[in-house]
Amino acid sequence: MISGRMRRRFRTGDPEAVRAFYEEFGRAVFAVALRALGDRGLAEEALQQTFLRAWQASSRFDPDRDPGPWLYAIARRVAIDIHRRERRHAAVDEQPEIAVLPASFESTWELWEVRLCLDRLPAEERAVVRAIHYLGLTHREAAELLSIPIGTVKSRSHRAHRRLADMLSHLEEATA
């Protein structure tokens, strides 16, 4: 988590603080961009653009507020700009540009939140969650992959998913 002191340093454009922001939020920015744009190269461009814009706008950042929603808004805006640029280039002259964003832009907030939670898990728990969800492995297969007992896989999986449920509980407040 980004400390209040580091937020204040970010506001001054301190390179160390900006790097801390990248380490905290860079993966989530990339995930949102990749979901929205569906292309790794464009997602990496969006990643660079997002942090460049954030860096340029750092003097307007409010250090008393959570930087996550602020960075998410920048990331989404950058992805929209790149999407529209790509559409303009690909559009046939006779076809008007479609103003509606594709479905890939929906639910990116949940994706952002889940990715941040994953990045805050202990590495050994994240590895288990990755094996189960990303690689689609059973507990036994995950145990073989990670060279740990199956009981350890189960306990780490339980702890990790419990942490995720705890961390994501604020979605409940947002929904209420």
Place this chain on the structure above:
Amino acid sequence: MNCHDARAARFARDLNSEAEAHLAACARCRAMSEEIRRVGDELDDPALWEEPGPDADSMVLAMLGGGASSPASRRSGVWWMTGAAAAVVLVAGIGGLLLGQRHPADWTAVVIGSESAPDASGVVRGWNMASGTRVVLESRGLAPAPPGHHYEFWFIGDGMAFSGGTFLDPARVELLVAVPRRDFPTLLVTLEPTDGDPTPSDVWVLASED
């Protein structure tokens, strides 16, 4: 079993009868059922787990100011010849010429502030074209040029300097330079008096790293 335990079981795709019963009976969990389902689905989405490539990481971190050194030592006056017949240069504002660029940049370079602009820094992205180079400069820490002055972007190499165009606001500028980047490894932004002199001034504000 409480709400978080039941949701954790759902996320883990490890629902037992007790967890299922809780999710069905608990008013709070029922109200959250759509969010719980979506979070569970997110965990299975490959986009969630993908990582940017190492080049993207290193480029962003370099761009964000890690380990850059001052270019002040290179400020040794005009040591080059300006490009004969200067490059044919087109300059466009935001949203101008480069809206058609489709792909990630062919190259990216970090530019850092000199003694005359120690708080300035930026990044230059370039697209190699048959007819030259498309360039986007984005910077921070530089005010718009004062009256009677403008900024000028340069490609520099082997004692030659080609102007990439002039501009007043350096926050974001797009340029089309009619020479290839490969022969001009150094990028430079100067603050120029409006005096018609075609050579770079001594006032360097941004320069690429060696």
